[in-house]
Amino acid sequence: MSCEEVFVKQLRDRGLRYTPQREMVLQAVHEVKGQPTAEEIYERVRQLSTCVDISTVYRTLDLLQEFNLVAVIDLGDGQRRYEHLGAHGPRYHLLCRSCGQLFPLPEEEISHFRSALAASHGFAVDLDGVVLPGLCQACLAAREDEAENTRSRGAEE
Amino acid sequence: MSCEEVFVKQLRDRGLRYTPQREMVLQAVHEVKGQPTAEEIYERVRQLSTCVDISTVYRTLDLLQEFNLVAVIDLGDGQRRYEHLGAHGPRYHLLCRSCGQLFPLPEEEISHFRSALAASHGFAVDLDGVVLPGLCQACLAAREDEAENTRSRGAEE
DNA sequence: ATTTATGCAAAGGTTTTGCAGAATA
DNA sequence: TATTCTGCAAAACCTTTGCATAAAT
Numbered sequence: 001m002s003c004e005e006v007f008v009k010q011l012r013d014r015g016l017r018y019t020p021q022r023e024m025v026l027q028a029v030h031e032v033k034g035q036p037t038a039e040e041i042y043e044r045v046r047q048l049s050t051c052v053d054i055s056t057v058y059r060t061l062d063l064l065q066e067f068n069l070v071a072v073i074d075l076g077d078g079q080r081r082y083e084h085l086g087a088h089g090p091r092y093h094l095l096c097r098s099c100g101q102l103f104p105l106p107e108e109e110i111s112h113f114r115s116a117l118a119a120s121h122g123f124a125v126d127l128d129g130v131v132l133p134g135l136c137q138a139c140l141a142a143r144e145d146e147a148e149n150t151r152s153r154g155a156e157e
Numbered sequence: 158m159s160c161e162e163v164f165v166k167q168l169r170d171r172g173l174r175y176t177p178q179r180e181m182v183l184q185a186v187h188e189v190k191g192q193p194t195a196e197e198i199y200e201r202v203r204q205l206s207t208c209v210d211i212s213t214v215y216r217t218l219d220l221l222q223e224f225n226l227v228a229v230i231d232l233g234d235g236q237r238r239y240e241h242l243g244a245h246g247p248r249y250h251l252l253c254r255s256c257g258q259l260f261p262l263p264e265e266e267i268s269h270f271r272s273a274l275a276a277s278h279g280f281a282v283d284l285d286g287v288v289l290p291g292l293c294q295a296c297l298a299a300r301e302d303e304a305e306n307t308r309s310r311g312a313e314e
Numbered sequence: 315a316t317t318t319a320t321g322c323a324a325a326g327g328t329t330t331t332g333c334a335g336a337a338t339a
Numbered sequence: 340t341a342t343t344c345t346g347c348a349a350a351a352c353c354t355t356t357g358c359a360t361a362a363a364t
Contacts, residue, residue, distance in 0.1 A: 017318060017363050038354080053321045058354065074231065078329085079353070094280050109277065113270040120266060122294030123251050130289065137279030174338050174343060195329080210346045215329065235354085236328070 003030070003069055003086070010067045024048050025060040026069070035073045035081040035102065071129035075102070083129070090128035098139035105132070160187070160226055160243070167224045181205050182217040183226070192230045192238040192259065228286035232259070240286065247285035255296035262289070 001009075007026055008018050028044035029036075036044075042057045061082055064070040073081040075095060083091060092105040114125050135143065158166075164183055165175050185201035186193075193201075199214045218239055221227040230238040232252060240248060249262040271282050292300065 015318085015364095019319065019363075021320070051321075055322085055355075056320060059319085074233070076231065094274075094278070094282065096280075097283070103278070103280065105274075105278075109270075109274060112273065113266075116269065117251075117262075117266060121251070121260070121262075122297065123253075123260065123291055124297050125251065125289050125291040126254070127289065127291075132282050132284065132287065134280055134282040134284075140279070140281050172339095172343085176338075176344065178345070208346075212330075212347085213345060216344085 029084045035083045037079045093131045095131045095133045096136035192240045194236045250288045252288045252290045253293035
């Protein structure tokens, strides 16, 4: 079942309606790369039709989230971001604090952590859409180089 | 070295000043339980002195964060929260999506996850102040009971 | 015909900023 | 005395809401 079909079905099941605006927001969610903000999705929608309001975009994104068609992502910059959830299901992310790049984190990495936590605390972690900050390989290496340089410079002086 | 001493030293190192307002904000951070918002810290400060402005509180909290004396916590309710970082160092949290309770997550649980990730992706996760959502033991049990009841009721009818 | 959805505009809440006067080193 | 800091007020920011009109079933 395609995303659109899922959306229509879920709407119908609740007595809600499939409108052109809702269709356009879903399309924009597919088309905009990365993890767009509501504003960015709104801009894409505006390319399709000029008189759609951003409040409609927000309202539609709320629905898509409820239906598990998008995940909400927080990169800690005070703006909500949205990510399309296709057949692949939930995604987990690593955010490099230094370069700002977002890296996907495969499910396998999460599952060990999840079961360890379930065993020790009885807590069922649910990391859908969670963004884990840190330093990526490249930035970590750069930082180590810098520390090395500082040390050797210190020794010379 | 006490928090206050660290704060004063860090300020001096940057040519910044130790003012009564900054002292009171640090004190409030120690005294308010849990993970207070800027507003809550502000209220505590106001008990000490009536004419301190909330913008000063925000500005001081920014400094304390830079100096690693507080961690910033996001419980996903659109309000930044602050947590005092004492000698114990960074804290990790589990947030129950159902009852809203916050549970501490000991360092040991994190470290396996961190080394696994470092080995597989070369990414150094840094979960200081990160809040991992999920379901706590009690809410998980309650949910399972409910599912059980629904099933047996369904069978009766 | 009935109910839901939309656009508009305005409000909402938290956090930030500009600036003149006060305080610190 | 030279900067930094503060309080005040206003702005900025993202998101939500109320309401009359329009659209969908």
